[in-house]
Amino acid sequence: MFWSVVLVLVLVFVAWDVLGDQNPLDVVPGPPRRPIFGCVLGHMMMSPRTLFLKLREYAEKYEDRYVLKLFRRRVVYIYNPSDIEVVLSHSKNIDKARPYKFLIPWLGTGLLISTGSKWFTRRKILTPTFHFNILKNFATVIEEKSRNLVSRLKQHQNEVDVFSVISDFTLDTICETAMGIQLDHDKSKATVEYKSAIHEIGRLIMERLTRFWLHNDFVYMMLPVGQQFNKALNKVLSFADNVISERKKQKITGENSIAIDEDNFGKKRRVALLDLLLEVESKGEINLEGIREEVNTFMFEGHDTTATALTFGLMLIADHNEVQEQIYEECQRIFGDSDRIASMADLAEMKYLEAVLKETLRLYPSVPYMGRETTEDFMMGDIFVKRGSGIGIHSYDLHRREDLFPEPEKFKPERFLNDESRHPYAYIPFSAGPRNCIGQRFAMQEMKCVLSEICRNFKLEPKQKGWRPQLVLNLVLRSIDPIYVKFVPR
Ligand code: HEM
Structure with missing residues (x-):
């Protein structure tokens, strides 16, 4: 009797799922959608590396877009410029996709995740x-x-694990510029812990993604894996809290007042990020929780993205001698034998280096995936997308489309020198539209400055010519193995 009831219930549920769940997105191809689970079982418990490869396989198989059905929910993945233009330029559909909610315990609803x-x-x-x-x-x-x-x-003297030194540089830089705090190198243990806790959080979030029973926060936090997450989280949060309290202390004692800019009439005062947040707090327009959200958001976005881009960039430069020589010649043209530091005007002249960075971000976009949750119905070309659907934008696959970038696997900075005409949404390392990257100009300035300084001083050599890393998405795009480069003084 019991089993008959169970069987009837299952049949009713399957019938309800099959008949009562029609969605216009079902016309879009994709991996088989099974009753009840949709495509969930086919991806369950996949390792982050396997998932990364699987998504690349889909992008190759399905021409412009595909749909994954996750239980009753549809997520459409896009990697063609026309669809991406519709999505990224939409003024209302600006909510971030559901997986971003796993970041809320850390980044709160700071600028990256907030909406409305x-x-x-x-x-x-x-x-x-x-x-x-x-x-x-x-x-x-x-x-x-x-x-x-x-x-x-x-x-x-030997090869260097590039990410480890570069991420120290980018973390130091974001702290001392946007936050006004000089990291104390006697306390570098805290920096190392902060960086490795971010990796741990990224790994745990990626694993959580393919285990649907871990999606509920309450359940997750009850389990050992949730406690592991909390442990890493506490390290990251306390690092950011120290930055805030340190800056508050300095403001009271009047130390290190940087980055204040007044126009000719002294009317427009522009202040660096954390100082501005503290000023706004004193007017009651933001509270401490709000400041924490933004400090965590900007410390992470402001150092990890640039660190991975620079790491891949140094790897590619070391592997392409002709590119390296052109960067060096450009620096020689600008600086001659002078040892002076680069001004903003010098950086603006580094057109070739800029093309190298753009080509690096084409092949290795620090943020290879962006997600949106639709809050309004809209048309994407000839496809009707209902509110409540998810959208995944794969810039990694977009940037490697043969029709947009001939010989896509080749590192060819010239692509970005010759002003080739291309769809405005064919290349989106910093996203586009209203939710584009707020730190784009900062990032380009920092990356040009450090790369030119490195190339003026060293000849770069790869550990193994032609070696390319195995990639994985762990908050940002990362190489599974360390990337080694030898820096030979010029
Ligand atoms: C190579 C360096 C960088 C790359 C490739 C990059 C890329 C991106 C991308 C693709 C987005 C959109 C994310 C999404 O829609 O989910 C984004 C947003 C954002 N980025 Fe960057 N970023 C870089 C550097 C920076 C830096 C240096 C900062 C801060 C100083 C920064 C702060 C932010 C913030 C706060 C957002 C959220 C903006 C909003 O939604 O209004 N990024 N970035």
């Missing part, structure tokens, strides 16, 4: 902190950090 009026107000407050005049004030700090890095590299 909270996102709009914060974006308006924070945009001026990346104004040209503020960036100009950061130039000295970035240059000093770049030179420290060069001195550090000079101490290495």
Whole structure:
């Protein structure tokens, strides 16, 4: 009797699932959608590396887009410029996809994750902190950090694990510019712990993604894996809390007041990010929780993205001697034999280096995946997308489309020199539309400054010519194995 009831219930549920769940997105191809689970079982418990490869396989198999059905929910994955334009330029569908919610215990609803009026107000407050005049004030700090890095590299005779030294540089830089805090190298244990806790959080989130029974926060936090997450989380949060309290202390004692810019009439005052947040707090427009969200968001987004881009960039430069020589020649043309530091005007002249960075971000976009949760129905070309559907934007696959970038696997910076005409949404390492990267200009300035400083001082050699890393998504795009480069002084 019991089993008959169970069987009837299962049949009713399957019938309800098959008949009562029609969705216009079902016309889009994709892996088999089974009753009840959809495509869930086919991806269950996949390792992050296998998942990464699987998604690449789908992008190759299904021409422009595919749909995964996850239980009753449809997620459409896109990697063609026309669909991406519709999605990224939409003024209302700006909510981030569900997987981003796993980041909330860490980043809160800071600028990356928030939506609606909270996102709009914060974006308006924070945009001026990346104004040209503020960036100009950061130039000295970035240059000093770049030179420290060069001195550090000079101490290495053998190949260097690039990410580890570069991420120290990018973390130091974001802390001293946007946060106004000099990291204390006597306490470098905290920095190492912060960086490795971020990797741990990324790994745990990726594993959680393919285990649907871990999606519920309450259940997750009851399990050992949730406690592991909490342990890593506490390290990351306390690092950011220290930055905030340190800056507060300095403000009371009047130390290190940096990056203040006034226009000719002394009316527009522009202040670096954390100082601005503290000012806004004193007016009661943000509370401490709000400051923590933004500090965590900007410390992570502001160092890990640039660190991975620079790591892949150094790997590619070391592996392409002709590219390296052209960067060196460009620096020679700009600086001659002078040892002077790079001004903003010098950086603007580094057109070839800029093309190298753009080509690096084409092949290795630090953020290879972006997700949206649709809150309004809309048309994507001839496809009707219902509100409540998920959208995955794969810039990694977009950037490797043969029809947009001939010989896509080849590293060819010239692509970005010749002003080839291309769809405005064919290349989106910094996203596009209203939720594009707020730190894009900061990132380009920092990356140009440090790469030019490195290439002026060293000849780069790969550990193994032609070696390419196995990639994985762990919050940002990462190589599974360390990337080694030898820095031979010029
Ligand atoms: C190579 C370096 C970088 C790359 C490739 C990059 C890429 C991106 C991308 C693709 C997004 C959109 C994410 C999404 O829609 O989910 C984004 C957003 C964001 N980025 Fe960056 N980023 C870089 C550096 C930076 C830096 C240096 C900062 C801060 C100083 C920063 C702060 C942010 C913030 C706060 C957002 C959220 C903006 C919003 O939604 O309004 N990023 N970035």
